[in-house]
Amino acid sequence: MSSSGVTEADFDVRESRECARVDIRGAVDPLSLQADPARKAGFKGALASAVRSGTTGIFTHDVEVTLVWFIEESRRYQTHLVADLDNVLKPILDAVTGVDGIMIDDNQVQSIRASWMTPGPRTGFELEFKALSADDYTSREGLSFVEFDADRCYLVPQAEKAVQDSFVRAYRAALAAYRSMLDEGMAESVARSVLPAARPFPRARLGKFEVVHHADR
Structure with a gap:
């Protein structure tokens, strides 16, 4: 287990090569860009490992990203320890980028939609990465x-x-x-x-x- 308490098992990664799409379900809260470096490194390492194991492809052109964070309203509004929505994306994007990731560089992100919702039976977050064209997702082996x-x-x-x-x-x-x-x-x-x-x-x-x-x- 990493210093953040997060492991690869906390992430469910699903790849759809024919749709040029990758979906990630996180069972934990995303971490802020301002989080403790050790906790942030642990989170990013666990997510990167899950992406490496759960995918074979990589986006080669622009990408649309959608994030939905499931969090209780009382935590979101009434505590100061919960990350701001705009600060949780960078650690996630860093974790999925590189030779073992699904993006070559995070400047491929053409648009971002981010929101939070009250969790109901769920907590954590859902992420969708989608190419603007189905031809822009290819095998990362031998790239x-x-x-x-x-x-x-x-x-x-x-x-x-x-x-x-x-x-x-x-x-x-x-x-x-x-x-x-x-x-x-x-x-x-x-x-x-x-x-x-x-x-x-x-x-x-x-x-x-x-x-x-x-x-x-």
């Missing part, structure tokens, strides 16, 4: 990126090397066309139309993911 500059890394499809190399060449050509259009004085909003549909990631946000520079491909 890798190709870097073109510090602010632009693209996901390489999980395929044979020849196929991956074709994607790298296509990315390289698209970026060359984009930069050429900018050099010619074209508006960035127009030049952007030639860029890949794939979402770029800054190198600094890719942490422990495999990243290879395009010159080495």
Whole structure:
């Protein structure tokens, strides 16, 4: 058991690959960003472990997040020890992000809906993560990126090397066309139309993911 008293068993994680959706049911209160570091680390570690065990995929583009926290009205209104709703999301997002998580980086969160409800027979919280497109959820095994500059890394499809190399060449050509259009004085909003549909990631946000520079491909 972690120092927070929370274990992996406190979370029920369900993945729907065909719907590009992950649902998490927590049997404990979410922790605040301002919680004691040891308690927060324990909570995040237990949730991360449950997500790693309960999922095989990862979101590759923007994500919608919905949080419902089940808590008694008297606790919510009449105590000062209960976290504010806006402070409980960051520890959760940190726990589900990374090479063993369901998001590459938490800046993928495009929208958040958060609310609390009186629990009835339940306590804890429910979380839903959903891709904006079903194609934006893929296996996280063997995930890798190709870097073109510090602010632009693209996901390489999980395929044979020849196929991956074709994607790298296509990315390289698209970026060359984009930069050429900018050099010619074209508006960035127009030049952007030639860029890949794939979402770029800054190198600094890719942490422990495999990243290879395009010159080495």
